[in-house]
Amino acid sequence: MDEFDIAIVGAGPVGLFLACELGLAGCSVVVLEREPGPRSPWRAAPLGTRGLTTASIEAFYRRGMLDPLLSASGLPAVTGVETDADERAQPSFAGHFAAMTLDPAHVDLAAFPFRLPSPGPEMLMADLEAVESVLYERATKLGVQVEYGVTVSGISQDDERAVVHTGGHGHAARWVVGCDGGRSVVRGFAGFEFVGTEPMFTGYTLLATIADPEKLRPGFNLTPQGAYIRMPRDGHLGMMDFDGGAFDRSRQPTREHLQEVLRRISGTDVTLTEIHLASSFTDRAMQTTTYRRGRVLLAGDAAHIHSPMGGQGLNTGLGDAMNLGWKLAATVHGHAPDGLLDTYTEERHPIGARVLDWSRAQAATMRPGPYAQALQGVVRDLLGTRDGTTYVYGRVSGASIHYDVGGEHPLIGHDAPDFRLADGTRLGDLMQDGRGLALELTGDHHLRDTAAKWENRIQYVTGTAHNNLGVSALLVRPDGVVAWADTPTPNPTAFESALGTWFGTP
Numbered sequence: 001m002d003e004f005d006i007a008i009v010g011a012g013p014v015g016l017f018l019a020c021e022l023g024l025a026g027c028s029v030v031v032l033e034r035e036p037g038p039r040s041p042w043r044a045a046p047l048g049t050r051g052l053t054t055a056s057i058e059a060f061y062r063r064g065m066l067d068p069l070l071s072a073s074g075l076p077a078v079t080g081v082e083t084d085a086d087e088r089a090q091p092s093f094a095g096h097f098a099a100m101t102l103d104p105a106h107v108d109l110a111a112f113p114f115r116l117p118s119p120g121p122e123m124l125m126a127d128l129e130a131v132e133s134v135l136y137e138r139a140t141k142l143g144v145q146v147e148y149g150v151t152v153s154g155i156s157q158d159d160e161r162a163v164v165h166t167g168g169h170g171h172a173a174r175w176v177v178g179c180d181g182g183r184s185v186v187r188g189f190a191g192f193e194f195v196g197t198e199p200m201f202t203g204y205t206l207l208a209t210i211a212d213p214e215k216l217r218p219g220f221n222l223t224p225q226g227a228y229i230r231m232p233r234d235g236h237l238g239m240m241d242f243d244g245g246a247f248d249r250s251r252q253p254t255r256e257h258l259q260e261v262l263r264r265i266s267g268t269d270v271t272l273t274e275i276h277l278a279s280s281f282t283d284r285a286m287q288t289t290t291y292r293r294g295r296v297l298l299a300g301d302a303a304h305i306h307s308p309m310g311g312q313g314l315n316t317g318l319g320d321a322m323n324l325g326w327k328l329a330a331t332v333h334g335h336a337p338d339g340l341l342d343t344y345t346e347e348r349h350p351i352g353a354r355v356l357d358w359s360r361a362q363a364a365t366m367r368p369g370p371y372a373q374a375l376q377g378v379v380r381d382l383l384g385t386r387d388g389t390t391y392v393y394g395r396v397s398g399a400s401i402h403y404d405v406g407g408e409h410p411l412i413g414h415d416a417p418d419f420r421l422a423d424g425t426r427l428g429d430l431m432q433d434g435r436g437l438a439l440e441l442t443g444d445h446h447l448r449d450t451a452a453k454w455e456n457r458i459q460y461v462t463g464t465a466h467n468n469l470g471v472s473a474l475l476v477r478p479d480g481v482v483a484w485a486d487t488p489t490p491n492p493t494a495f496e497s498a499l500g501t502w503f504g505t506p
């Protein structure tokens with residue numbers, strides 16, 4: 001039987017991102033994927049198009065994968081384009097809540113004082129195929145073994161290791177991570193509890209020939225019967241039918257059914273001549289009560305499912321992968337401080353729960369009937385205010401995400417700002433090797449000797465920044481989260497204590 005440090009089930013975006021993190025950290029990794037290969041019409045644009053938020057884009061940037069991602073998405077590279085602004089520009093797109101679009105001019109950036117511009121875009125529409133091809137290429141370069149056409153049919157574990165069963169033979173690993181999507185079998189085999197709320201609606205995405213498309217309004221339309229989206233590309237539609245999730249999703253929706261739903265929701269007599277592709281989803285919102293049972297962990301849709309409204313599933317899953325990767329690698333290498341792996345659930349479970357609630361709040365606001373219509377009026381008024389827009393923007397863009405990891409400085413627990421040093425180096429450039437980063441912004445060497453004790457786990461850099469946001473030094477975890485920060489003069493004792501907390505004994 002093959003033996004690995006980690007076996008990942010599922011070569012979706014989350015499984016592949018996690019595989020890259022673990023490969024970068026020098027772990028032996030196998031990824032098992034039941035599909036015969038990475039290509040599928042559902043993963044290509046436009047049906048496979050997903051909105052990536054700043055946090056996800058920065059995760060690619062910090063690992064040197066932003067240009068490949070932009071190139072795979074048909075966009076120009078940003079390498080060499082110096083972002084010399086020292087403050088973030090007003091966003092050009094701020095998202096929506098329950099199909100009510102935000103005015104980006106109303107976002108109050110002062111509410112996010114520790115954000116600096118970075119070379120990537122604020123928001124990126126990328127298709128799953130592009131995301132996965134970039135990750136697959138990098139994972140294999142890092143020595144990860146990706147096996148397609150392998151269906152996982154069972155998992156067993158004891159104190160020493162776990163075994164993933166795949167028909168004829170098994171793969172043994174010290175740890176198994178289920179990244180096998182919303183219908184995860186790993187979740188079931190390992191006995192995770194999956195709890196939440198049942199659906200209010202059935203959603204559909206489809207590619208159709210429409211005889212009279214002018215009868216449908218372009219964009220996102222909230223109607224008294226539900227909601228429909230007419231996407232910019234011809235024939236691409238989305239619909240939400242508040243049927244209590246009654247549609248039997250084990251069967252393929254027929255042309256007649258889709259047309260009936262579309263006519264009812266849009267209040268038109270539009271005709272769908274032919275259906276080329278169609279799939280359904282619901283707003284069922286469920287989450288496992290923990291992300292770890294023994295030697296089995298979950299990430300991405302395997303740990304949390306909710307409606308795609310608000311475009312957060314992939315972003316949340318990539319956040320899981322970033323958070324888990326370095327902690328699991330430190331555990332495998334035997335230098336993780338006590339309890340480090342448990343901070344994965346402690347930090348990521350509340351984020352997942354907030355995303356589920358966000359999707360529930362939108363479904364409740366969109367459902368047909370006088371109560372939701374009254375609620376829509378209130379929400380619309382709030383979204384017309386600067387505070388309302390800023391709040392929703394913080395939730396939708398991920399800008400308001402932070403972990404409660406203790407410490408006094410307000411930057412601790414937040415994503416590290418992309419500090420730009422006097423020599424042009426950016427924080428993001430310094431994070432490519434997957435180690436933590438001790439960045440002293442005094443140009444002096446108060447922390448150098450302490451940092452040297454952990455040099456195999458963190459990199460130490462000193463310099464001055466164009467805009468240091470009043471911070472004199474910070475310790476950044478490999479996932480980009482600030483573990484410690486100080487001002488005005490860095491305190492080596494407090495720094496050493498933070499190093500021990502996150503990176504173990506030197």
Ligand SMILES: Cc1cc2nc3c(=O)[nH]c(=O)nc-3n(C[C@H](O)[C@H](O)[C@H](O)COP(=O)(O)OP(=O)(O)OC[C@H]3O[C@@H](n4cnc5c(N)ncnc54)[C@H](O)[C@@H]3O)c2cc1C
Pocket residue numbers: 009010011012013014015032033034035049050051052150151152153179180181182184185205281299300301302308310311312313314315316317
């Ligand atoms: C219409 C729609 C629009 C969306 N828009 C957005 C958006 O704009 N932004 C956003 O952030 N999210 C969006 N999402 C959600 C996003 O697509 C998912 O959250 C994301 O794809 C989850 O990634 P994953 O890797 O966890 O799971 P998946 O992408 O589902 O990958 C799981 C993989 O595991 C494999 N697998 C399953 N079972 C087994 C098994 N037994 N053995 C081996 N392999 C197995 C599967 O074949 C699959 O490749 C949208 C979803 C939908 C449906």
